[in-house]
Amino acid sequence: MIYLQLFLSFFQIGLFGFGGGLAILSLIQMEVEQHGWMTQQEFVDIVAVSQVTPGPIGINCATYVGYTTAGLWGCVLATFAIVLPSLILMLSICKAYFWLNRHFTGNPYFEQTLRMLRFTVIGLIASAALMLIKPTNFIDTVSWIIFAVVALLTVLPNFAKNKVTDIISHPILLIVLAGLAGYVIYA
Amino acid sequence: MFWQLFYTYLKIGTFTLGGGYAMLPLIQREVVDRKNWINEEEFLNMIALAQAAPGLIAVNSAIFIGWRVGGWRGVCGAVLGAVLPSFLIILAIAMVFKDWKDIPAVEAAFRGVRPAVVALIAAPLFKMAKSAIKDKGQRTKDKGLNALFLLVSLAAALLIWLGHVNPVWVILATILLTLLVVDIVERRRR
Numbered sequence: 001m002i003y004l005q006l007f008l009s010f011f012q013i014g015l016f017g018f019g020g021g022l023a024i025l026s027l028i029q030m031e032v033e034q035h036g037w038m039t040q041q042e043f044v045d046i047v048a049v050s051q052v053t054p055g056p057i058g059i060n061c062a063t064y065v066g067y068t069t070a071g072l073w074g075c076v077l078a079t080f081a082i083v084l085p086s087l088i089l090m091l092s093i094c095k096a097y098f099w100l101n102r103h104f105t106g107n108p109y110f111e112q113t114l115r116m117l118r119f120t121v122i123g124l125i126a127s128a129a130l131m132l133i134k135p136t137n138f139i140d141t142v143s144w145i146i147f148a149v150v151a152l153l154t155v156l157p158n159f160a161k162n163k164v165t166d167i168i169s170h171p172i173l174l175i176v177l178a179g180l181a182g183y184v185i186y187a
Numbered sequence: 188m189f190w191q192l193f194y195t196y197l198k199i200g201t202f203t204l205g206g207g208y209a210m211l212p213l214i215q216r217e218v219v220d221r222k223n224w225i226n227e228e229e230f231l232n233m234i235a236l237a238q239a240a241p242g243l244i245a246v247n248s249a250i251f252i253g254w255r256v257g258g259w260r261g262v263c264g265a266v267l268g269a270v271l272p273s274f275l276i277i278l279a280i281a282m283v284f285k286d287w288k289d290i291p292a293v294e295a296a297f298r299g300v301r302p303a304v305v306a307l308i309a310a311p312l313f314k315m316a317k318s319a320i321k322d323k324g325q326r327t328k329d330k331g332l333n334a335l336f337l338l339v340s341l342a343a344a345l346l347i348w349l350g351h352v353n354p355v356w357v358i359l360a361t362i363l364l365t366l367l368v369v370d371i372v373e374r375r376r377r
Contacts, residue, residue: 020244055273086242123343129309154310182299
């Protein structure tokens with residue numbers, strides 16, 4: 001039963017995961033929360049781990065949830081399930097590539113829907129961030145200081161783009177530094 | 188062909204941190220510049236398709252290139268190569284993570300990391316909103332539509348955050364709404 005649930009959940013995440021990585025987070029969050037597969041803290045932790053390990057966040061989450069809920073087969077199944085919709089859809093797109101190109105380029109319905117989805121994705125990512133602002137993740141003032149510093153450093157290259165800002169805004173560096181700060185302050 | 192695509196994507200999958208978008212320059216270097224499997228224009232088309240279709244961008248691009256270069260075998264090789272590194276690494280982490288978290292030092296470090304993760308998710312939003320509005324090649328003159336789009340993205344965030352609505356319904360609703368609005372606009376134009 002757990003296998004079927006895992007398959008359906010991650011198939012659905014793959015099928016509706018428009019906009020890739022971060023946009024998929026809110027879908028995953030909703031699924032794992034509803035099934036009680038992960039606590040909110042565990043979810044944030046695995047997103048942190050995903051940011052510092054190679055590969056797409058969706059695969060990382062599927063593998064982790066699959067393993068913790070149903071062992072080795074669970075993680076194979078969940079990873080397969082999140083990739084399957086892509087396989088079906090992208091292969092159909094590839095096969096019908098020239099036909100699609102002729103009929104859908106310049107079609108206002110098609111183009112505006114794609115454009116709309118870009119905005120929806122922004123909403124999805126915002127909701128993922130908002131749902132994570134909770135006392136379990138923000139335990140005291142220090143948490144808010146870390147949040148503010150990381151947010152500022154991340155947007156810095158938008159205002160001053162050079163080698164220094166590129167390096168200090170790198171997510172891996174920021175997560176490692178936040179971890180060190182946490183260790184120094186809370187341990 | 189299976190092994191060539193597998194090996195190329197394994198390399199890309201192993202050395203890109205931060206997921207889909209970080210992979211694109213590496214894919215371009217390997218697939219377009221080094222192997223000449225597809226040309227520059229096809230690569231740009233591929234990115235557009237991989238982004239428009241649902242699913243993980245890295246996997247979508249692996250499927251497209253795998254298919255163009257080596258048919259079914261190519262697809263299998265590229266997808267396995269793209270997925271395997273992160274699968275194995277996370278599997279290893281999941282196996283030891285439960286025990287790790289009981290170590291006070293690790294838990295202390297994660298207390299610092301959690302707010303940082305929330306900031307990393309939230310911070311790129313403004314840039315994304317700006318580029319979504321400015322998007323070239325699309326009909327951006329339609330200010331009414333732009334305002335509607337922004338309003339919908341705000342509504343989407345609030346519905347999911349406060350209303351706990353499943354994002355799937357939000358996505359389906361926005362697709363229907365857009366089709367409806369475009370239909371009205373098109374009819375009026377004729």
